[in-house]
Amino acid sequence: MGIILLAILAWPSYMILSWAWSLFHNYRAAKKSGLPVLVCPFSPELMPYMILKVPLRPYLEKYLGPMFSGIRPSIFGWEMIDKTTVHDTHGETFILCTPDVNEVWCSDPELSNIILSRRRDFPQSQATIRVMQTFGSNILASDGDVWARQRRLVVPNLNERIMGEVWGSTMEQTSQMVDLLLSSKLDGVKGVGGNAEGVSDQNIECARSIAKNVLGQVGYGESRPFQLRGLPRDQEAAAKMTYVDAVGLCGELIIVCVTLSSWLLKMSFMPNMLQVLGIAMDKLPNLCKDMIEERRKEVHGSGGRENFMSMLIRMSDDSKMGRETSKETGGLYLTEDEIMGNLFVFTAAGYDTTANALGFAVSFLAAFPEWQVWMQEEIDSVLGQPGADIQDYASLFPKLPRCLAIMLEVLRLIPPQPHLSRHLPAPGVNVHLESGKSHFLAGPANVYINHLATQYRKSIWGPDSHDFRPGRWISQSPEHNPGKPGQEVHITPEKGTYLPFSGGPRICPGMKMAEVEFVAAMVRIFSRVSAEPVCMPKENGELETMEQARERTYMVASTTQQRITTQMANPEGVILRWVKRESEARLSTSV
Template identity: 30%
Template sequence: MVLNQAFLIFCAFPVVFIAWSAYSLAENYVKAKSTGLPITLRFVSPGSPLWMMLSPLIMRICSYLPFTSTFIATYRRGWEGRQRCRPHVEMGDMFMIVTPGGNWLKVCNDRLVSEILKRRDDFYRDLAAFEVLNIYGKNLASTGGAEWNRHRKVAAVTFTEKNNELVWRESLKQAGEMLQYWLHRSPQPIRTLAEDTRVFTLNVLAAALFDKTYPFESRAESKLRQKNGKKDSAFGYRDSLSTILRMIIPILIFGEKKLKEAWWLPESFRKAGFAVSDFRTYVTDLINEERVLISQGKQNTPNLVTNLVRACEEESDGSLSTGDSRPGRTILTKDEIISDLFVFAFAGNDTTAITLAHILGEMAAHPEIQDWISEEIHFVLQSTDIKTWNYSTCSQLKRCWAVVYETLRLCHPLGQLVKTTGNLPRTLNFDSRIITIPPHTTVEINLPALQTHPRYWGADSLTWNPKRFISGDSINHEILPPDTTEVFLPWSTGKNVCPGKRFSQVELVAALVTLFRDYRLEPVMEPRETIEDAKLRTRRLAEDVEMRLLHEIREPEKIGLRWSKKST
């Protein structure tokens, strides 16, 4: 009898779920219809944690089935990054996506974007979209209002020019070691582009966050080291953070405690639970060490932990809070410091690693751009001694900056600037009429569309061309435009601008300088391919994105690359 009841409940669950989804979809459709905007339906909510975790597997299965191409194109996470401006060219500057979990307003119009960003009290950050980052509690990304101001005030004095100089030096070093790995230790052709750029950014972050320097090693080399029982000092930070970033969706769904204790979950899931605690322990020890130095009146190297802890200590007159006690007006608790440091690591690692992977894929497909930036690098940095490459020269490398700009224009890891209408309806003046946006609507500024729309970027808007950002008649008189405009928002803008913007810019430019001053990158041809075929295929792979937690190259392992020394 009990088994029969359990079986009936099990069978009834999907029926109830489908009925609820259909009802919610119909209800949300009525709300969206009232706006008078174009509507497209989705039968799955893109923000569902379960869908976030299962969709890659579902899409992989569907790719082997007939008649699924439309489903894949519509429901693959990150479709905005793949389609870029095309949906808005077809449907207009604004359209509604209706799902069982809510309505999404997509926006691609410079005037509307400017208005939405200015009306912060009407269209404010959708904090629910950042809950995935609350592994260690509230932080700069997941708070709003006065609480956000408290985090932001401390973050503003954490990222300094001295720290950026450290980033420059460490990026030069790590890029050099990564290049040597690709030249001498990596299997050929190189098919670990995405993995290796993540190791690069993790190592740069180790220096910037914690003043810890590690040699570059591939993921395969790291696994071999761990298999042989050699857990060096990198384990607490680099290996644990790498695991967390790779498994962040299961961590969100199950939580640290359940992951560590649930015997029925895969081994990789349990390792993720222990990685969460390992990272917490590592950062806590560093915070405690810094507090001891402060009490002794000693000065440490200006890394981000040092800057963050000292900022909190100074604001609180040496009474940094611990645990969950209520913080003062401007300081952070120890738990909040750990959470903010995790967000800095997440934002500074994955976004930069993904961007660098896109850059290298595009550069391999465009040897003429390699020559273009190499000319500038030799003009600005004439010495072959890397120790003489001063941080002050970073801003002179305008062509390298243009490569970064153009890559973020076409392939942005974030994808959307997410706002919400909150509990009230909001109005927008659009196309000579007033549009009333219903309450609880997610408003997304569609960066892949805004930054590729031909209205703003011309007929070649979908072509990767860094030269579009450079003007001037000679190499020493070239002009680089601002890194933010109404239609170019790679680091956001205003109060919500990325606090690590300069950090990431310096890191990427330093990598380009090291990699392309004296070396060339080329795609490896597949059987029966010409070199032009290989370039075209590499470009397409580099621009084909899928959203996991961020928009990233969907199949980076299919990109085969080879480095060689430039002939003089």
């Protein structure tokens, strides 16, 4: 009995001593860097802590925060809440010491650039690889020579050859969307009454439909008319889901896909949404294989217009067969699993990121009409020029830096991810800064670039760094014609200061495509209509003033949640009225 009692007492003692030793060992390693060290008594990746840390945030910060400086930055989503506060207090770069593995948190542009540039010293994080390779090996979930090979094959297919297609497809989709918004065919909005013409609370769904159809056209050659139809949410819709539908659903709930198997998700006791997700997980591989085989027949047959998928298949198959066109790839090719994986990333990342950027943009422009007018001034000037052709991507896109500035500013304030993650293997590396300072970063450690904090820093972006001001992106140099719409030039920020598309060798290969799609959408939408918030009833029954409606719209749009990307927490709370512009008829005849 005594031995059993001793064993029972020894186990917690061993766990406490092990915890204390690990924390002490990691603390010593962290101090060698010369950087500020914050201590968290829990591993941020400990499953019970991962589940409880968000709901228990107020209590953790109140009772443990005074003892452990690292409590706040160990709680999921702290970057979006704090912006620059933690870094202002503890330094641009600090180390979060935990009993498991240390975390390096960096918001210093120079060090961020070093980390992103030295891909061999700071490889892709294991967590990212584990999550993103769920549906096949891809450029995001690979490293070393495998990454280099995939990049050499994937990136050339996202070049100017497809940008005209992106532009034209986006124009077509957004034009159809505007027709719907101006009709009386939308569902009624609660509190507004009836089918109020031009009023919609489905603006994010509109943006997602545009992004989905553009990807279908450019990525897979599937042309579909604009239709306000969300992702499948029930069994009936699941039976008809397309490849893009399945990817959109799996991408939105990627963590669930990684954590739970499809057979469990499809069990009858599961919520309907998760059952549909299970069906999507099962259908996705076959949907992709069928689509690849269909495109492969077109590629090697009479064929049709090339798209992202057909170019991947052609370049990979030609390299396998040793054909002349393999000079483009150096004899390298993608496996079927890699084609499937890269198609998943191309679809999930492109669909979600662009759709959210469009949704945030229209909400912010409605909340700040002065910037909407500023952008429309450019659109009217460019489209009103003699001989202007709204379908001519090559001539129009360079003349629209204000439209692009809207996207750049939206992604500065709300990037797709609040941080970028990398891994630092043992034993670690020395980094040398231009200031003359050197730091030894001991490994193994997780490295996080908190670029959201960098993108809010007043020393970089000015005293109004927390404000939506797209004008900051337009060069004010006299040689760049500031104040002359259609002739202006946007600025290029210093390296490491703006990273919504990452940086270094692993910069997002789809960045240009996202920019072209966004600008085309802005041109087509805001050449025809303007957006304004709808004044809603207050608790006392009175209607909001327009100023109050704008403030509410910005507040609702700025409240986010983290899924595969940063998304609006309550998109239905943004209720907009779309008003036909008087200039639409004039511009339509001129172009």
